[in-house]
Amino acid sequence: MVETVRWLRENSLSMAFLVLFLLSVGGQAVAGLHDYNDQQLAQGLTPISFLAYVTSSSYAVDVAENWQSEYLQFFLFIMLTVWLVQKGSPESKEPHAAGAETDERQQIGPYSDEDSPKWARVKGPRLWLFSNSLGLVMGTIFVLSWLAQSVAGQAAYNSERLIDLRDPVSWGSYVTSAEFWNRSLQNWQSEMLAVLSMVALSIYLRQRGSPESKPVGAAHTSTGVEG
Amino acid sequence: MRLPLIVLASALAVTGCAPDTGSPARAAERFHAAVTAGQTQAACAMLAPVTAEKLPDPGESCADALRALRFGPGGRVTEVSVWGEDAQVRLAGDTLFLHRFGDGWRIRAAGCTPVRDLPYDCEVED
Numbered sequence: 001m002v003e004t005v006r007w008l009r010e011n012s013l014s015m016a017f018l019v020l021f022l023l024s025v026g027g028q029a030v031a032g033l034h035d036y037n038d039q040q041l042a043q044g045l046t047p048i049s050f051l052a053y054v055t056s057s058s059y060a061v062d063v064a065e066n067w068q069s070e071y072l073q074f075f076l077f078i079m080l081t082v083w084l085v086q087k088g089s090p091e092s093k094e095p096h097a098a099g100a101e102t103d104e105r106q107q108i109g110p111y112s113d114e115d116s117p118k119w120a121r122v123k124g125p126r127l128w129l130f131s132n133s134l135g136l137v138m139g140t141i142f143v144l145s146w147l148a149q150s151v152a153g154q155a156a157y158n159s160e161r162l163i164d165l166r167d168p169v170s171w172g173s174y175v176t177s178a179e180f181w182n183r184s185l186q187n188w189q190s191e192m193l194a195v196l197s198m199v200a201l202s203i204y205l206r207q208r209g210s211p212e213s214k215p216v217g218a219a220h221t222s223t224g225v226e227g
Numbered sequence: 228m229r230l231p232l233i234v235l236a237s238a239l240a241v242t243g244c245a246p247d248t249g250s251p252a253r254a255a256e257r258f259h260a261a262v263t264a265g266q267t268q269a270a271c272a273m274l275a276p277v278t279a280e281k282l283p284d285p286g287e288s289c290a291d292a293l294r295a296l297r298f299g300p301g302g303r304v305t306e307v308s309v310w311g312e313d314a315q316v317r318l319a320g321d322t323l324f325l326h327r328f329g330d331g332w333r334i335r336a337a338g339c340t341p342v343r344d345l346p347y348d349c350e351v352e353d
Contacts, residue, residue, distance in 0.1 A: 044277030044353055046328050048312070057311060155310055162313035165324055165336055165346040 025063070029054050032062060043163060057155030061183070064152055068145035069187030075138040077195055088203035090214045090226045097224075106131070146184070150175050153183060251314035251325045252304045254332035259301030259318065267293040275326055275333040277353040296350050298338060322347060 008015060029050070036058055037047035053059055077091075083099060086092040097105075104111045108131070112121040119130035129136070150171065157179055158168035174180055198212070204220055207213040208227070215227035254273065261270035271279055271289035283292040302319025312327040324336040324347070338350025 044275065045312070045326055158308070158310035159313050162308070162310055162315055162324055163326075165339065165349060165352065167341070168308045168310055168315065 028062070029059065032059055045163070057152045057159065060152035061149055061156045064145050064149035065183045065187055068142055068149055069184070069191050071138050071142035071145055072188065073191035073195060075135060075142050078135050078138060085223070086199050086203070087223050088220050089199045089223060090202050090212065091199045093224050095223070149183070150180065153180055249332075250307070251309060251327075251332045252307045252316050254325055254334065255316035255318060255321075255323045255337075256301065256304065258323070258334050258337065259298070259321065262293060262298045263300055265294075267291075273334055274351070275328070275335045275353055278333075278335050278351060281353060282351055293351070296338065298350070324349075324352075 033048075033050055033053040036053055036056075040047050048056070081092060084092075085095045085098050087095060100106075103109050107113065107116055108120050108127060109123060117130065119126045154169070154171050154174040157174060157177075161168055169177065202213055205213070206216045206218075206227070208216050211226045213227050214222060214225050218225050218227070258270055258273045261267070261273065267290040270293055271282075274282070274289070279289050283289050299320050301321045304316060304318055306315075306317040308315045314325045314327070314332065316323045316325065321337060322339040322341070323334055324339065325332045326335050334351070336347065336349040336352035339347035339352075340349075342348050
């Protein structure tokens with residue numbers, strides 16, 4: 001019991017976001033079902049069940065289009081902050097540290113210690129893979145989510161086109177359509193704005209106790225310092 | 228071509244006028260077979276509720292309205308597209324749009340001709 005409580009406390013950030021994610025995705029399913037069935041009834045068509053909705057292309061495209069944009073945001077943030085800097089932001093490295101950095105600073109190879117992950121202590125492809133694993137996984141999830149959005153989106157779009165008495169379109173036509181790019185770009189723009197806000201506002205604003213902020217008393221010019 | 232039509236019309240007589248629980252292609256063929264055989268009452272029973280309701284003019288029955296449209300033969304199925312609960316069936320002589328209701332596939336629109344960049348123009352639609 002004590003062990004469980006301690007484990008929960010030590011992982012409270014992940015657990016909190018997992019619960020928030022599950023509540024949000026469940027809430028989206030319930031609200032989405034009502035919205036979908038409202039439109040079905042307005043068009044003289046039949047409402048569908050909860051199970052039919054959560055396995056439908058309509059729900060899948062709505063979920064996937066948000067996932068891909070979130071993973072794109074974090075992928076770009078992870079990769080661009082290797083080389084690009086923002087003076088004064090806790091989200092950035094010091095300007096002189098731009099780039100992949102030295103082996104010593106990255107604690108790899110001969111500079112690793114006994115607590116270093118196994119693949120950080122070796123050389124070759126395994127070290128390269130582990131050194132880039134975060135970006136690779138985030139980038140892969142982005143690509144797969146975007147692909148899922150395109151497949152589910154084509155199905156949902158074609159269903160709507162048939163309801164509107166129009167011909168369905170091929171996958172190739174769909175991924176070059178205004179519908180697909182409108183769905184993608186409307187999510188991307190908000191993600192880019194959120195990152196820009198975080199990087200820029202954290203230069204001058206503080207949140208006491210948050211590692212996403214500089215210490216309250218830190219100078220506006222100090223970069224890469226987290227509170 | 229006439230033999231399958233007779234078979235379909237006979238099947239209609241046996242099975243009554245229920246919507247098709249099988250495929251949208253078969254529902255489209257059955258609809259056209261009924262219209263061609265003069266069984267417009269049965270054909271009306273295969274329409275989606277809103278389509279059947281909107282088809283007749285005031286004082287006219289659905290069957291009379293369907294008869295007055297003088298549909299040509301549907302012909303063989305050339306292409307079927309199913310996306311979710313909706314489908315488009317192309318016959319040699321017609322294009323139909325269908326929706327899967329709780330009791331099976333029903334015709335939402337028939338007698339449709341394409342209009343560039345716009346929805347099909349249909350003789351019967353919801």
